[in-house]
Amino acid sequence: MSYFAIAVAWLIAAEALMSFGFGFPAADLASPDTLVLVHIVCIGWLSMAMCGALFQFVPVLVGEPLFDERWEMPALALLTAGLATLLAGFLSLGGRLPVGLWLLPVGAALLAAGFALVVLDLGLTIWRARPPVGPAHFVFAGLIFLAATVTLGSVFAWSLSGHGGKALDAVLASAVPLHATAGLGGWLTLTAMGVSYRLLSMFMLAPEVDGRSSRLTLGLGAAAIGVAVAGGLLTVAAETGLPIVLGAAAALSLAALALYGRDVVRLYRNRRRRRLELNTRMAAYGIASLVAAALLGGALATTGSFAAHVGAFAFLVAFGWLSGLVLAKLYKIVAFLTWLETYGPAMGRVPTPRVQDLVAERRASKWFAVYFACVWGSTAALLVNQALVFRGINVVMLIATVGIVQELIRTRQLADVAAPLRLPDGTQAPRLLYSRN
Structure with missing residues (x-):
């Protein structure tokens, strides 16, 4: 409940900032103000809510207790402190605060520590119940992409603070879309897809999706994000071929989404609960x-x-x-x-x-x-x-x-x-x- 409470507070803050014209579209997409807004939404709201849900739900998915419940509060404290520090660094980058750019790598380090506790706790819970079944595969893949997202974000934080060097500056110049793809596509979307399979089935009393179908969906989705991130980094280093990589990733993504859509339609059609509750109706939207x-x-x-x-x-x-x-x-x-x-x-x-x-x-x-x-x-x-x-x-x-x-x-x-x-x-x-x- 603490994760959920902090998450919705960040959501309200983000919507209030957009209403007052802070960040995009009043400012450029790459501006420090927009970076503040994006990280409030993606870390403060979506990632906090997802972590809270997974701490509750992964044990249900795998039929095992959480590896260590004592890690939940330290992770929450580190994530909250890290996000606040990172946002202060972005505000300093934009000239709104006189504190200093050193806040960016400090914030990134705190976030990395918090997310490391999340990944270890959830990952070890899934690993202890190996082989994982059904939606747990999606969560495991999502955790891998969360680690990739945090790693790229840490590189960007060091580069923006002026301590990155030529190599990290080159990554910053070209790899921001890959960071967003790993976060929104890999961590958040793949995890949400996996969790939705089980939640929709459970709350609508519908037969679970065939394991082969969901594994194919995950394979295509993970391949799409993997091609985009890994292939994108290689093309950044080679300074050529990025459109081809992104085109292949887009094709794989569309195939994965088509299979996911087919599975969701089957869940709604085969449900035993004929009158849909509000949560399942709104999930459809x-x-x-x-x-x-x-x-x-x-x-x-x-x-x-x-x-x-x-x-x-x-x-x-x-x-x-x-x-x-x-x-x-x-x-x-x-x-x-x-x-x-x-x-x-x-x-x-x-x-x-x-x-x-x-x-x-x-x-x-x-x-x-x-x-x-x-x-x-x-x-x-x-x-x-x-x-x-x-x-x-x-x-x-x-x-x-x-x-x-x-x-x-x-x-x-x-x-x-x-x-x-x-x-x-x-x-x-x-x-x-x-x-x-």
Whole structure:
């Protein structure tokens, strides 16, 4: 719960900054202000939320307890301190703070230490249950790309601080897209795909996806990111051939996304729960945003305008696909964890509410509908270079996000549970920011 709380705080901060015109599109994509915004979204929001979910969910995937629960809080402290230090370094790079560029490598080192604890804890949990099955393969691959993302980011931090030398400066000049690909594509997207396989199957009571199909999807997806990152670094060193590498990676990505889409459609069609809960309906909108992003990327690449509109593409991936899916699943995960924490110990001894009794879907659905409409509207505004329209829509998106977060808080407070069932004998009210074991 602490990871989730910090993550949504960073999400609200990012949307507030965009609403006030901080960073892209008011500033250049490579500007320090935009770097602040990008790292708030990708590390503070998406990675924090993903780490919190994986600490809870990987043991479920592999049927083994977490390797060491004591590593969770030190990792959270290191990630929070590292991100704050890195952001201060970017603000210093842009002249907004007089502190100094030495903050960049310090922040990168703290983040590397925090993510190392995450990778070791989750990786050893999966390894102990070897051979991993189904979605655990996706998480394992995602952790590998997380390590690659952090490594490239550390190289960039040293170079931006003025201590990189010619070799690191050359990597910085050409490999930023590879860093973004490893993070958004490898770490976040592959992991989200794997987790979604199990969550959709579990919450819709659908038969799990055939292992061969999911492994093929993972193989193509991992190959796409691997070709892009490893091949891209080789072409940077050779100073030639990057378009060929990126073209091959794009083809592999589209094939992986096509197979993933086919699997998701099968899950929805073969479900036993005919009436979909809000989290699975909203997850469908997130996955639709992924499909839209793939089509948009292909159209932009075909017309030769991808570089000019890469910001719109990245926004749709980050806020439509990844953020949309994470918010949808948080809505269910928070309710599920709260139910286990509060009513699990009393189950069978006193009447208890259902998990669905902890939420008010009709009220929450309005906030989700506004959120996704704003994401798609903001993407359109970016495509037609309407920065003021983008900011206005983001104000509404910020309000919708606060509404969704308020629903999560109400769930933790048991605010929507009927009085007779709210706290029967033998139960305790949950704490807001962390769960009791």
